[in-house]
Amino acid sequence: MLLDAESEAIGTLLLERGLLSPDQLDAAEELAISWNVSLVKVLQARRWLTSAQLYTQLALHYDLPLINLVENRADDALIRKYDPRMMNDQMAVPIGVKDGVLTIATSRPGPATLLHIQDTYGRDVEIVVASPFDLSWSLQRAFREQHSHEAVFALAEIDPEMSAQQVVTPPQVLVIYLVLSAFLLGLAFAPVVTLIVINVFLTLFYTGNFLFKAILVWVGGAAQESSSQAIAAEAALLRDEDLPVYTVLVPMFREPEVLPILTKALRDLDYPLAKLDIKIVLEEGDHETIDAARKLDLEAVFEIIRVPASHPQTKPKACNFALRYSQGDFLVIFDAEDKPEPDQLKKVVAAFNQSPKNTACIQCRLNYYNARENWLTRMFTLDYSLWFDLMLPGLERLGVPIPLGGTSNHFRMDVLRELNAWDPFNVTEDADLGIRLTQKGYRVGVIDSTTFEEANVSIPNWIRQRSRWVKGYMQTFLVHSRRPVHLWRSIGTAGVLGFLFFIGGTFMSGLLNPLFWTIFGIWMVFGADVISPYFPLPVLYLSLLNLLAGNGLLIYLTMVAPFRRRWTDLAPWGITVVGYWVLMTIASYKALSQLIFNPFYWEKTEHGLSKFTADEVAEASLEAEGSVR
Missing domain, CATH: 3.30.300.160 (Type II secretion system, protein E, N-terminal domain)
Structure with a gap:
């Protein structure tokens, strides 16, 4: 040539x-x-x-x-x-x-x-x-006013049934009212029978949740071995001249300190820099980060997109606005502190080439580069290892809708625009979009390529982040359960069960844990006679199975999760996962409170708190200075 x-x-x-x-x-x-x-x-x-x-x-x-x-x-x-x-x-x-x-x-x-x-x-x-x-x-x-309006309201105006703008619809209010009424009437006229029925329902739900997660891990453990090798082989053969233009969206808010890490990670990608359309997406009032980006004297493939102020002020709204100025055939979202593996984009292109034509998104794995910094980062790493390395591949193998992670999800640009992209009223917009894609007849794939992030080192910061995620799962569950018949027809029986246990189970377990812990405490202190009227023998045995085998299984799965990456030193920390569940419960109740009183509030997670970040910033800044010739 x-x-x-x-x-x-x-x-x-x-x-x-x-x-x-x-x-x-x-x-x-x-x-x-x-x-x-x-x-x-x-x-x-x-x-x-x-x-x-x-x-x-x-x-x-x-x-x-x-x-x-x-x-x-x-x-x-x-x-x-x-x-x-x-x-x-x-x-x-x-x-x-x-x-x-x-x-x-x-x-x-x-x-x-x-x-x-x-x-x-x-x-x-x-x-x-x-x-x-x-x-x-x-x-x-x-087009400031038009695109700002579309970024917020396009989905709600064009496909309102798929938007979380209305938290609870009138039919859902009626269902909630009828269920609560039946519960209160039952307590009034048949309290023992009512509590037994609820106990049976919750016990079966817990059992199903345990078994479903065990099946996911079992299926997902070996789900990607052959496909990963084929994808890696094709990615290595891809020629730079044949690669498509790739848009990279990096939404940020008040994070100037991690900009050098971001730009270094994107320069390190094994992809022609001239074929990257990189949008650093900032709120127009975030002058500190805008000024920091300007001072970096970035290459012209980096563009700062200033998002007009409007409510809700959320990441999906900012991405929707930036989407209007994107020019790639594919699009990926990275967070500011992300460090994707260098060959990730090529692997994704290869994965799209090898996937069915209805594949609209490829989700890569997420994990942490500061995994061993403290107890919380270790537990967060075990959590993500179980989620992304084992469970999501299991969902893909079973054909169950995949709730996307908040970063490193790669989209076909045409499908993303067709579906009006992200829901700005859903604070876990990625999970919602994964379910919506499946309902619209598209497929989400999962591949063996990792993006490393900064694990939360602070418990209050972690609770803010996790409560937002859980609130978004609640919103997603409410949105996609509005039309149960349509949901079942579009994703099938296995998909509905997966939706119930993976989306519903994620927040329900956090909300119900205190109830079962309290019952267990009463049993330990006062003996079985106190609870026996509410626990018929079969229910008691199933509850004991959940307590011993179910929780034991989850602890075991948490311990084996890091083995896939050969991080065996993290496995013993899985024994302490009960403390992590306590934090999950706190986050879940905070999420429920916000869902009721402040549903669209985006709880900001602070980045750059890790002791590793300062070293990363210094190294990235030196490299940036050295690259100017």
Whole structure:
């Protein structure tokens, strides 16, 4: 493959003007050929010259005027007459009109863009050059109100049954009222029978929950061995020139300290940097993080998206807004402190190639790089090892809807837009989207590639984070149980059982644990005679089975979870998981309280508290400085 004539001419111009050295030009041309992109794309992925220098020379090369759209503001009303997605994809935006002649600003001057402009805007136009940042900012400003509204309300307006904007629907209120009424009437007229019935129901629920998780671990343990090898083999054979453009969304809020870690991790990806469309998604009022991002002098593949202030102020709303300015064929979300394995994107591309055509999302595994920092980080690591390494592969194998993790979920862009992306009213938007994808006939896959995060080192911080997750699971359960017949028809019997135990069981176990612990305490202190009227012999035996075998099984599963990664030193800590369950209960009741009184509040988790973070930031900052040549 040879370098195209335009790139050769632009490279020669930059060399002659002393903006690139011969070595830099040679390296850029080699990458342009290897990655199958233009020389300009390569230069945007390097920091050898500024954006202003690059686009000044592009304007000179094409003999077109250069315009600064910050100083010469575009006509917002004119821009709003055209399709924002088309303008964003083509990077050609009408910015003004004079004497009946449209002025079109583009960051991609050349024959292909000229044809697009003539087909879309006619031949009587004036073409000028502007940087992609200026064009993107002009679009964001012109469509600020529209896209802000869509980011919040698109799903609720187009598919209200799938939105958590209404916490409880009238039919659900009626069902809750009838159940509570039946319970109170039962206590009034047949208290013993009523308590026995409830006891039987809860005991069976616990038994089913234990057995379901055991089946998931058993099935998931060997579910991915052959597919993982096939995916890894294909990923190693993928050529850079054939790889698609990949959008990376990184939603952040008041986290300037971890920005160097983020940018280092993204540069370390084994993927052509020129084919990454990286959006650092920030609230427009988060001036501290915006300023920190600017000071890093990032490559032009990094773009700061400023999300307009509106309620609810949630991560999914911010991602929905940034989605309107994304340009990739695939999209992944990473959190600010994430460190994905370098070959993750290539593995995902290979996984999509090998998966059924209805596969809309690939979920990668999550785990922690500070696993051994304290007791909480060890337990958090055991929890995630069990969840992502064993249970989610089991769900995939059984065809049960998969609640996505909050990061490292990779989407087909067309499906994400078709389904109106994330629900901004659901504070665990990822889990909700995983269930929604399955209901809409799409498939979620799980692959053996890990993103490492910072485990919470602080119990109060952990409770804030976990209570938000549990509240989101409650919202997800309420949303997708509104139409039980539709749910059953769309995901099947196995899917419904999995939904009940995996989504419902996650928060119900936390809420019910204190009740069973109290009963056990009463039995230990006062003897069996006190509780025997409410525990017929079969129920008593099943309850004892739950207490001994069920809890013992969960402790055992927690202990074996790290063996897959050969982290055997963490296994003994699984014995202390009961303390972790106590924290889960606290978080669950906090979640229930917030669901009632403040359902859309996004409880912020603080990052950067680990003692490892300072070292990571220092190392990443040094590397960033060294990469500027």
